[in-house]
Amino acid sequence: MKRVIRGALAVVLVAPLSVALTFARPGVAHACTCAYNTDGTQAEQQLEDFSSGDNAVFTGTAVAERREGFTVYYDFDVREIFRGDVGAKTTLSTARDSAACRTGFDLKEEYLVFAGTYDTQDAPWSVTMCSATTLSTNELTRAATLKQFGEPRAVTADERAAADYPHGLSIVQWVGIGVAAGLFAAGTVWILRRARH
Numbered sequence: 132m133k134r135v136i137r138g139a140l141a142v143v144l145v146a147p148l149s150v151a152l153t154f155a156r157p158g159v160a161h162a163c164t165c166a167y168n169t170d171g172t173q174a175e176q177q178l179e180d181f182s183s184g185d186n187a188v189f190t191g192t193a194v195a196e197r198r199e200g201f202t203v204y205y206d207f208d209v210r211e212i213f214r215g216d217v218g219a220k221t222t223l224s225t226a227r228d229s230a231a232c233r234t235g236f237d238l239k240e241e242y243l244v245f246a247g248t249y250d251t252q253d254a255p256w257s258v259t260m261c262s263a264t265t266l267s268t269n270e271l272t273r274a275a276t277l278k279q280f281g282e283p284r285a286v287t288a289d290e291r292a293a294a295d296y297p298h299g300l301s302i303v304q305w306v307g308i309g310v311a312a313g314l315f316a317a318g319t320v321w322i323l324r325r326a327r328h
Contacts, residue, residue, distance in 0.1 A: 193205050
């Protein structure tokens with residue numbers, strides 16, 4: 132009798148679960164679905180989104196890439212700045228996984244970059260495929276960028292030189308410091324010799 136009760140109980144408990152699993156459908160995995168359409172149809176709306184807040188818009192060449200954990204960092208040489216506090220050199224972070232809206236850059240290619248300050252992972256800027264970032268040769272996006280932000284400011288030779296040398300000093304400034312130090316040393320030696328005589 133106990134066997135019959137156990138069997139009936141098992142059927143009562145297992146049958147609904149079996150039916151539910153038979154008709155259950157696996158969930159759909161959601162990946163990044165906001166990728167920028169480079170044909171220009173989304174340009175004006177996405178550029179308007181970058182006209183406020185702590186965002187940056189610039190053209191620059193990707194010169195280095197490094198990966199740390201789930202993040203990829205790209206170093207950029209900046210050529211012109213439409214918006215934002217961007218120097219002659221800057222770094223962007225992006226997710227390592229394309230399902231997390233990763234934006235990849237080919238080194239030595241120039242891009243029109245739309246970067247933000249959300250989840251930068253200690254870089255100055257972050258970028259996702261949801262932004263309007265594209266190759267700088269994309270005329271539709273560039274035209275929309277000019278319409279939204281006006282003419283860009285070119286990075287000057289002084290800004291580039293300051294970015295290339297430690298502490299933001301150019302080579303001319305370092306030579307000046309060296310000459311001044313040499314004159315100071317020579318003057319000190321001359322004064323000490325005169326004081327002995």
